[in-house]
Amino acid sequence: MNHERIQGICMQFGGRLKEKLGELTGDPRTAAAGRGDCFAGRILEQRGIAAQEADRQLRDFLRRNRNWRNLSHR
Numbered sequence: 001m002n003h004e005r006i007q008g009i010c011m012q013f014g015g016r017l018k019e020k021l022g023e024l025t026g027d028p029r030t031a032a033a034g035r036g037d038c039f040a041g042r043i044l045e046q047r048g049i050a051a052q053e054a055d056r057q058l059r060d061f062l063r064r065n066r067n068w069r070n071l072s073h074r
Contacts, residue, residue: 002048002051004044004051005049005052008048009041009045013041015038015039016034016038018030019031
């Protein structure tokens with residue numbers, strides 16, 4: 001797991017807590033802010049997953065094509 005995924009998961013958890021706190025206290029602004037934090041956390045987590053997948057694909061390409069630089073000069 002990379003840093004962005006962990007940060008996104010934590011942000012989602014904090015957003016859910018803030019949303020529930022807003023619902024319990026009857027404060028719609030706090031509940032809305034919690035939903036926003038949860039949404040931002042999901043975006044951050046997905047961006048982290050995408051970055052991990054891109055890194056994995058690059059490593060796989062380089063592993064499969066160890067001599068790709070030498071092939072382009074022929």
